[in-house]
Amino acid sequence: MASALSGTARVAVLxxxxxxxYHATxxxxxxxISSLGPPEIQALTQASLAFFKQDHGFGPKTPLLRARGLIMIAREDQREALAERAEEMLAHKRAVTLEAEEIRLRMPLLRPGYAVGGLYEAEARDIDLPGLMTLHREKLRHDGSELICNAEVFALQRHSGLWQLETAAGRFAAPVVVNAxxxxxxxxGALAGAAPLGLESLRRTGLFLEPPEGVTPEELPMVADVEGRFYLKPEAGRLMASPADSVLSLPGDVKPDPLDVALCLDRLRAAFDLPADLPARRLLSTWAGLRSFVADGVPVCGFDDRAKGFFWLAGQGGCGIQCSPALAALAGALIAGGPVPEGLDPEWFSPRRPGALG
Ligand SMILES: Cc1cc2nc3c(=O)[nH]c(=O)nc-3n(C[C@H](O)[C@H](O)[C@H](O)COP(=O)(O)OP(=O)(O)OC[C@H]3O[C@@H](n4cnc5c(N)ncnc54)[C@H](O)[C@@H]3O)c2cc1C
Structure with a gap:
């Protein structure tokens, strides 16, 4: 978000x-994934597309988005869940239905007979995350703003219209603090005396697998269980998988629980024809990260009621990267003025909205 403001204000990212x-991002x-989340998140995703497709003059010369495609698959006992999901996705024209044979043609790793039907979202795209981060860093530098690392903020107080921040990298003062x-x-927020949001962090596990011999991952779509029990996607010559777990956790440098890793491998083995030596040789690495949510699952973007000049940019859940361009532009508009991105109502994201606190 800092680079959305750096053209009009001097910004220090602490x-x-x-x-x-290092953390969730x-x-x-x-x-x-365009069909992800409630309507507010889908609107943020739509409003972010133009940024991802535009040439900003910074960052990589290659596009930030690459075609991938997502198939949501269902077993025989998941037909009801598939029908519910289909109603939603087909109504918004976000997907088409696929028969079992079509799914196997698109994803040959799937075990014959596992999936009885599915939904295909052709518009699901890979985001070049390193490229996106480089773009923001280059823009910040170009605008004369700064990224300061090793700068934990441990105290902040407001005096005479300015926030005074004590950090591991020294003192800073600013009229507005963005809590990201x-x-x-x-x-x-508590350090600043802001009203609590009831933010909760849920741990999610990730795995990198070596693909089976003869399989070119880049040609495969992402495949997800229709009830959110696992997903598998190509990633830089490897396969990335997750049991799509959501375990309530304290903020921290979370590590994967071996049980979640084992559960993920079990679910993958049931669905896909993966080599027998999978965990021993082909499990390349595992990790976990935190996705943070307020009660209604919609990100929070707006000034706090109690702490003047304290701006929340939090609760980005499982879609903070895909929504980042529009959410950053909205934050920039609310802080420095300027147009709110088309299709967004700032009230949806206000820390004071009904439902945000449950
Ligand atoms: C396994 C997994 C898969 C995901 N997949 C996707 C996906 O496919 N698409 C998508 O869009 N989103 C995805 N997400 C969600 C996405 O990663 C998050 O929504 C997003 O990264 C949140 O960004 P953030 O900047 O709020 O948090 P973070 O990236 O965690 O950044 C917060 C930063 O604040 C710093 N910080 C905290 N306290 C202080 C302090 N006192 N002083 C200074 N610095 C501080 C931390 O060090 C941290 O670097 C996924 C998340 C996980 C865990």
Whole structure:
């Protein structure tokens, strides 16, 4: 979001770690799925597309989005869940239905007979996350703003219209503080005397697998269980998988639970024809990250009621990367003025909206 403001204001990004993207951002699956989440999130995703497709003059010369496609698959006992999902996705023209044979043609790794039907979202795209982060860093530098790492904020107080911040990298002063502290946003809010949001962090596990011999992952779509029990997607020559777990956790540098890894491998083996030596040789790495939510699952973007000049940019859940361009533009408009992105109502994201606090 900092680079959305740096053209009109001087911005300092204060990051506790020694590099940006160490937490949720760097641990994501980096996919854009238009049908994901409630209508507010779908509107953010739509409003973000133009940014991803535009040439900004910064960052990589290659496009930030690459075609991937997503198939949601259902077993015989999941027909009801498939019908519910289909109603929603077909109504918004976000997907088409696929028969079992069509699914196997698109995803030959799937075990014959496992999926009886599915939904295909052709518009699901890979996001070039390193490229996106480079773009923002280059824009910040170009605009004369700064990214300061090893700068944990441990105290902040407002005096004479300015926030005074005590950080591990020294003191800073600013009229506006944007709280983009991810899973720690509630803690930072408390330091500023802001009204609590009831933010919760849910741990999610990721795995990298070596693909079976003769399989070119880049040609495969992402495949997800229709009830959210697992997903599998190509990622830089490997396969990335998750049991799509959501375990309530305290903010921190979370690690994967071996039980979630085992569960993921079991579900994958049931669905896909994967080599027998899977965990021993082909499990390349595992990790976990935190997705943070308020009660209604919609991100929070707006000034706090109690703490003047304290701006929330939190609760981005499982879609913070795909929604980041529109959410950043909305935050920029609310802080510095300017047009609100088309199709968005700032009230949907207000910390005071009914439902945000449950
Ligand atoms: C496994 C997994 C898969 C995901 N897949 C996707 C996906 O495919 N698509 C998608 O769009 N989203 C996905 N997400 C969600 C996405 O990663 C998050 O919504 C997004 O990264 C949140 O960004 P953030 O900047 O709010 O949080 P973070 O990236 O966690 O950044 C917050 C930063 O604040 C810093 N910080 C905290 N407290 C302080 C302090 N006191 N002082 C200074 N710095 C501080 C932290 O060090 C951290 O770097 C996924 C998440 C996970 C875990």
């Amino acid at each position: 990051e506790r770690e020694n590099l940006p993207g 760097g641990r994501s699956a980096a996919i854009l 502290a991810g899973a720690w946003a509630e803690q930072l």
